[in-house]
Amino acid sequence: MIFNDTIVALSSGRLPAGVAVIRISGPQTRFVIETMSGHLPLPRQAVLRAFYSQGDGEILDRGLLVFFPGPRSFTGEDVAELQIHGGQAVVSAMLKELTGFQHVRSAEPGEFTRRAFMNGKLDLVKTEALADLINADTQAQRRFAQRNADGAQSVLYADWRKRLIHARAMIEAEIDFADESDVPGSVAATIWADTACLAQEIEKHIEGFTAAEIIQDGFRVVILGAPNAGKSSLLNALAQRDAAIVTDEAGTTRDLLDIVLDLGGLKIIVTDTAGLRENPGRVEAIGIEKAQARGKKADLVLFLEDMSDPQMVEIDWLAGDHIKVGTKLDLIEFDQTQHDQYDFCISHLSGHGIADLLEAIKQKAEARLAAAGDILPFRMRHVELLEESLEHLTEAQNTLQPLEIRAEELRLCANLLGRISGAVNVEDLLDVIFSQFCIGK
Known part of the structure; x- marks a missing residue:
């Protein structure tokens, strides 16, 4: 051009x-x-x-x-x-x-x-990956963006699209030349078996978006517990600065407070929250609602309990992964039985257990990423097009539909995959995508 x-x-x-x-x-x-x-x-x-x-x-x-x-x-x-x-x-x-x-x-x-x-010179996937590479803050973000900028995801989508185009060509050949001797009638069995496998591959690929979000946006860790359980003190210890106000007065923290850590190249977002208790004041109740909402969305919850003065807190509503942490170890005498009630026992004053807790958080984040594949969708735009293409591919498996309709579903699926990389008309997306770049890039 x-x-x-x-x-x-x-x-x-x-x-x-x-x-x-x-x-x-x-x-x-x-x-x-x-x-x-x-x-x-x-x-x-x-x-x-x-x-x-x-x-x-x-x-x-x-x-x-x-x-x-x-x-x-x-x-x-x-x-x-x-x-x-x-x-x-x-x-x-x-x-x-x-x-x-x-x-x-x-x-x-x-x-x-x-x-x-x-x-x-570039397709859309490489273009978006290039934007992520420029904005990468951690080594994990850099490696992920570099892999996509090198074309790993583009190659995968191109291969899927090629398989779909081949499948459609074979099905349409069977429709148009059913009486010809060089068009075997058994071709459909092989084609539909491959498209069924492809549907499973796309579905698994879509599931990897959660891992991509963790790499790009961060692994979300939320600190919960009763008032004065040591939540803000832990946040300050992790941040290695006074990020949160710490007093003996209950209910000091009434809003969400975030810090960002880099653990082994991974972005970890740790959130301090209001203390959970019954019959709070009006303003504190709003803070508790925010704490519960953030806890439900967290990748990991650190539930803190003051070992010198344990307070009963109901956390049955927590559906995700959590670690139970006993705090203020310096205020109690050693009791192995009591320690066995917690995953970790820490002291903010001495720093005991903090390093081990950080290592556990890092391992939890790495485990979430290890469960996903190497090539992940990294934009919601990708996921939406993949989900729509999967719907058409699933409909193409419907044996009750005429072959002509099933072939058309394969065409629609291939076109949607093409829109991800820009192989099919994407004029309506260009202004949005390129506006994310800085001037000079």
Whole structure:
């Protein structure tokens, strides 16, 4: 696809910086480079150049220039990258000079990546994975995004779509050429067996979205317990700072308070909550409702109990995984029988048991991820299209339907899978997807 205008943007980080990278893409790229630096450098070789103003010939800056002729570039067009000094004034002067050329303008958010997609350099799945790679905070997020950016998920969906197209072709051949000797009537048995297996594969793949959410959004850990059970003290111990107010007064915490931990490369979100008790005040009751709602959605609940003054709290409503933690170990005498009532016994003052509790949380998170496959859907858009495609694939298995209808269900299923990667019309999705990118990418 040919774009008439050329785009330019700062593609590196916040200024000031040691080096700033300005990216140019489009049909005017060669002319701009020749005008500002004298002549084109050899493709994909960095050269030191002075960059001149086209007005008075003033040197704006000196830096490295790399030219990537299309289609062997990120966008598929002629692309140039200017590595210059990262001062505010230098970058501002360069961008003003570049956009002063005819048919050259500042890029919109995600426009470089959008051109790469439109020119067939990326599919939508790789594009979304690239956005996740840029925004990755933990090593687990980076590895997950990198795998998808490398095309693992795209290959899987392409293989499924290929199987569906083949199945549809065989079924339609059986319909149209049933009397021909080279179209075996038994082909249907093999085809429908494979589509049944494919339905199971898609269903299992959809189930992996929960694991993808944990990698991307974090493993959610909620601390519950009676007032003064040590919830806020544990939160502070995990955060290694005073994130929550700690007093002897019951009901100090009345709202949800989150901290984010990085355990073994995994994002762990720990939430402190209001103490659970009967007959609370009006404001405290709202906090308790929030605590219970968050606890029901948690991947893991840490239920805390003060071993020096245990308070009965009803937690039968908890449906998910939880760990029972005895707190304030420093205030009681050692009693093995009492310790056996808890999964962990900790002291916020001495730090006893905190490291073991953190390790248990990490193992719980890793176990949730290990239960899923290697290739996971990582956008709700993917899941919705997969679920819809699964409905059509399931309907195609209905032996009560005519073969023509079943073949049509296979076509609809293949089209929906194609929409995930952009192989089928996705114009309505493009603005939403590329608006997530920063300017310069």
